[in-house]
Amino acid sequence: MYLTDAPIDPASLTGSVRSADGGVCTFLGVVRDHHLGRATSRIQYEAYGPMAEAEIGKIVESLVLEWPETRVVVRHRVGVLEVGDVAVAIVASAPHRAEAFSACRAAIDRIKKTVPIWKREFHPDGTSDWVDPTADPHTAQSAVPDPDD
Amino acid sequence: MYLTDAPIDPASLTGSVRSADGGVCTFLGVVRDHHLGRATSRIQYEAYGPMAEAEIGKIVESLVLEWPETRVVVRHRVGVLEVGDVAVAIVASAPHRAEAFSACRAAIDRIKKTVPIWKREFHPDGTSDWVDPTADPHTAQSAVPDPDD
Amino acid sequence: MRVHLLYFATFRDVAGRDSEERQVAGGSRVSDLWRELTGEMPGLLRTGSMPPAAVNREYTGSDTLLAEGDEVAFLPPVAGG
Amino acid sequence: MRVHLLYFATFRDVAGRDSEERQVAGGSRVSDLWRELTGEMPGLLRTGSMPPAAVNREYTGSDTLLAEGDEVAFLPPVAGG
Numbered sequence: 001m002y003l004t005d006a007p008i009d010p011a012s013l014t015g016s017v018r019s020a021d022g023g024v025c026t027f028l029g030v031v032r033d034h035h036l037g038r039a040t041s042r043i044q045y046e047a048y049g050p051m052a053e054a055e056i057g058k059i060v061e062s063l064v065l066e067w068p069e070t071r072v073v074v075r076h077r078v079g080v081l082e083v084g085d086v087a088v089a090i091v092a093s094a095p096h097r098a099e100a101f102s103a104c105r106a107a108i109d110r111i112k113k114t115v116p117i118w119k120r121e122f123h124p125d126g127t128s129d130w131v132d133p134t135a136d137p138h139t140a141q142s143a144v145p146d147p148d149d
Numbered sequence: 150m151y152l153t154d155a156p157i158d159p160a161s162l163t164g165s166v167r168s169a170d171g172g173v174c175t176f177l178g179v180v181r182d183h184h185l186g187r188a189t190s191r192i193q194y195e196a197y198g199p200m201a202e203a204e205i206g207k208i209v210e211s212l213v214l215e216w217p218e219t220r221v222v223v224r225h226r227v228g229v230l231e232v233g234d235v236a237v238a239i240v241a242s243a244p245h246r247a248e249a250f251s252a253c254r255a256a257i258d259r260i261k262k263t264v265p266i267w268k269r270e271f272h273p274d275g276t277s278d279w280v281d282p283t284a285d286p287h288t289a290q291s292a293v294p295d296p297d298d
Numbered sequence: 299m300r301v302h303l304l305y306f307a308t309f310r311d312v313a314g315r316d317s318e319e320r321q322v323a324g325g326s327r328v329s330d331l332w333r334e335l336t337g338e339m340p341g342l343l344r345t346g347s348m349p350p351a352a353v354n355r356e357y358t359g360s361d362t363l364l365a366e367g368d369e370v371a372f373l374p375p376v377a378g379g
Numbered sequence: 380m381r382v383h384l385l386y387f388a389t390f391r392d393v394a395g396r397d398s399e400e401r402q403v404a405g406g407s408r409v410s411d412l413w414r415e416l417t418g419e420m421p422g423l424l425r426t427g428s429m430p431p432a433a434v435n436r437e438y439t440g441s442d443t444l445l446a447e448g449d450e451v452a453f454l455p456p457v458a459g460g
Contacts, residue, residue, distance in 0.1 A: 019181065019233055020181055024176070025177075027175075028163075034169065100176075101254050112377075114376065115378045116373050116376055118374060119377045132308075132345065133376075133377050197454070264460075267389075279455065283456045
């Protein structure tokens, strides 16, 4: 299972590192306090769960085909996250550092591109937006009122 | 202080991540169970301490000049390490992932190139070698007997 | 025939529901269903032309023929990571 | 004049010590000291030509003039990380 609604502990993900692995590259995507110049108070991550699991699985398979000596572990959080919370963690381990870096970078790039996960940013003023990385920053903001505020 | 003779806990190095940082890239260099086809039982890291501290400091400064929004934390272990122990840990955090990856990768590349740290590999047969990354694998092996065995 | 339609994120906000069972004509393709939905809910068009679609949890093309019982989702721009 | 000479790693194995106080002639350069050392201990040459040198904990060129009290080290190939 790649998705979790519990806090991600990156240290718990290094169990797959083998004694032949000399390089471990980890990427953590962390909830920031701002985006496109606006303050962020928290973020809701929503996934099309079964499809997101399958898509992350395909990405991990593709990475292992491309870098056969590399192991890749992925966890992506869903639910409501506070600033500083880990949204995604990737651990890539390999005998040498070049593969570990490349596989880790490719993992996060591909996850952002194809995995059906969405995020809604909540602002301190009570509005919220679904983030649209493909759109112009200004047209991407919908300012849907936050029902919780 | 960048050098330590105590075990490195990577989780303790993420304290510098700021609330504006969305990407954290960590690299761990881990003692492998083999090198150039020979089994490794443990590794002794030796540093020219004050100069190694200064050289790592220069590298960190150069990274921050190159990627101004990035923070870089480095710890390098010295002493005798067992297979699986973390020899070096680098944490690079930045608002966006591209800088975090680039700074982390540049950090380990530069550390390996210029910081006066040496490593001696001990083999299960009691021999040991000072690792020479610049030399031909075969001429690099000195097979100094291990005084502890 | 009937398909099971899922709405996510901004599309769920527009549709006001997260799923529905929907009757579609035999021989309907993914693009036909999208046309029908946007006719009813023009707000779906705010992300532009037809978004990526998934049938039975796999990305698929707009020409894909729908079948009885398919799980269908049109996916707003993803933003994981 | 005297310099404080440090030996590390394989050079320490060759020299059989990790440091020494060494008398050098006034006007000596780093390269002069290296020549003197390799004359006494040809084993230092096993890593090839003159290795990187540090004076007072800074990398320096082979032409650098030595001064009284300098801390000098010739550095075998580094292998950190």
